[in-house]
Amino acid sequence: MKEIKKISLIGAGNVATHLAKTFVDAGKEITQVFSRDFHRARELAIKCEAVPVDIISGISQEADLIVISVSDDALVEVVGQLKVGNTLVVHTSGSVSMDVLKPLGENIGVFYPLQTFSKERDIRFNEVPLCLEAGSMGNLELLKTLAISITEKNYFIDSEQRKKLHLAAVFACNYPNYLYSIAEKLLEENGLSFEMMKPLIVETAEKAKAISPSKAQTGPAFRKDKKIIDKHIRMLSDNNDFREVYELLSKKIMGLTSSQ
Amino acid sequence: MKEIKKISLIGAGNVATHLAKTFVDAGKEITQVFSRDFHRARELAIKCEAVPVDIISGISQEADLIVISVSDDALVEVVGQLKVGNTLVVHTSGSVSMDVLKPLGENIGVFYPLQTFSKERDIRFNEVPLCLEAGSMGNLELLKTLAISITEKNYFIDSEQRKKLHLAAVFACNYPNYLYSIAEKLLEENGLSFEMMKPLIVETAEKAKAISPSKAQTGPAFRKDKKIIDKHIRMLSDNNDFREVYELLSKKIMGLTSSQ
Numbered sequence: 001m002k003e004i005k006k007i008s009l010i011g012a013g014n015v016a017t018h019l020a021k022t023f024v025d026a027g028k029e030i031t032q033v034f035s036r037d038f039h040r041a042r043e044l045a046i047k048c049e050a051v052p053v054d055i056i057s058g059i060s061q062e063a064d065l066i067v068i069s070v071s072d073d074a075l076v077e078v079v080g081q082l083k084v085g086n087t088l089v090v091h092t093s094g095s096v097s098m099d100v101l102k103p104l105g106e107n108i109g110v111f112y113p114l115q116t117f118s119k120e121r122d123i124r125f126n127e128v129p130l131c132l133e134a135g136s137m138g139n140l141e142l143l144k145t146l147a148i149s150i151t152e153k154n155y156f157i158d159s160e161q162r163k164k165l166h167l168a169a170v171f172a173c174n175y176p177n178y179l180y181s182i183a184e185k186l187l188e189e190n191g192l193s194f195e196m197m198k199p200l201i202v203e204t205a206e207k208a209k210a211i212s213p214s215k216a217q218t219g220p221a222f223r224k225d226k227k228i229i230d231k232h233i234r235m236l237s238d239n240n241d242f243r244e245v246y247e248l249l250s251k252k253i254m255g256l257t258s259s260q
Numbered sequence: 261m262k263e264i265k266k267i268s269l270i271g272a273g274n275v276a277t278h279l280a281k282t283f284v285d286a287g288k289e290i291t292q293v294f295s296r297d298f299h300r301a302r303e304l305a306i307k308c309e310a311v312p313v314d315i316i317s318g319i320s321q322e323a324d325l326i327v328i329s330v331s332d333d334a335l336v337e338v339v340g341q342l343k344v345g346n347t348l349v350v351h352t353s354g355s356v357s358m359d360v361l362k363p364l365g366e367n368i369g370v371f372y373p374l375q376t377f378s379k380e381r382d383i384r385f386n387e388v389p390l391c392l393e394a395g396s397m398g399n400l401e402l403l404k405t406l407a408i409s410i411t412e413k414n415y416f417i418d419s420e421q422r423k424k425l426h427l428a429a430v431f432a433c434n435y436p437n438y439l440y441s442i443a444e445k446l447l448e449e450n451g452l453s454f455e456m457m458k459p460l461i462v463e464t465a466e467k468a469k470a471i472s473p474s475k476a477q478t479g480p481a482f483r484k485d486k487k488i489i490d491k492h493i494r495m496l497s498d499n500n501d502f503r504e505v506y507e508l509l510s511k512k513i514m515g516l517t518s519s520q
Contacts, residue, residue, distance in 0.1 A: 219434030
């Protein structure tokens, strides 16, 4: 059976970089790396013993898979310039439909890792859920085999579902991080170390793995403890942003029990 | 030097239960357990080989420490009924001033574990920050020695600072959990498993340990990607609560870069 061995990358950002490392660790060969920023292409290419490419038409059609891992906005532009022949090509975006790749032909798909990637942190890819989609069963099978070589968790997710996942991920990742940053600021302002908050943050996340968050809700708003809530709102009187966030979320949480 | 060996507990809820187990593990003796709900007092007393007490006046003054671990509202009532003599007495609340214990005399303090406790989960107490306060240096030293026997992390925190900590904890724990529950609901509604979201939730929390959350912010709102934000808001059109939360948080995050 056909297998994906040679992979080219378009994009050299966080997702591309983490994927490249993971593919190499799984015994795959990264053939070429393209980035609009040639310096970044070269940097990543060196790491994974690939050839850096400085124009997109330089991407060869000899790879088994071309992975486009660029910002959603750049995706359309890349698709407009790319020639892939019969090579299977996927994007890695949570919020963009597979159809965006249709101008490239029939051999298209999506390879979306549901995780937050940053330069500073190593990610153990074997715990990252990979969301797969493809225009044909054959290509889906190919992507699945590739996914299995790097993670235990792969899911077949169509474009509509993937958009919901991406939306849910905003609530599960981006927004909690913003709330952490509010906590951080409040502590700083009061001469307290954010260090103190870390065990609580990690336990809250770990708890969500063990207990359904909708059943694990605690805190003044859930107890409808209006005395504390009013105190907290007064403590936030000098910061409209934090106060508004506190007010809305406490209101929504207080509404939970009455609507259930 | 004096040392705390015998401890009595007033309250048999989550905090009291976790503390009792931790004290016993550290070689302390739990002498008595009081709860308004005698069944719960007995249940906890059996676990830690203590004597359950069904009226608060039955609490003996022979312990080295009395720990009051009840809801904030019940605290004043307990203080009104308790006789402690010269025994050191502490409460475990984040949001209540030490002064609430003043009617009990001079030997008062606070022993506030900054963590979320639930029946279903074991907590490794050696990673829990303990916030200590006392009315005298001698009692503070006593509490510190007790704290050191169960955790590496102890902090001297006065009542004003503790209230700020508690407020920050709402942002770092209760509110993220509510956002997790929104993610959970969105996935359920679309036939997707919340399981998929767990690695992302844990990595987001772990990342906050390594990188300042204010520097780790990502997502559509942080990129000011209005196209995606509008799409997401439309996807939430059938749920006013979720939509309002999405709108407010995306607005606040978009404001971050412009105000910095």
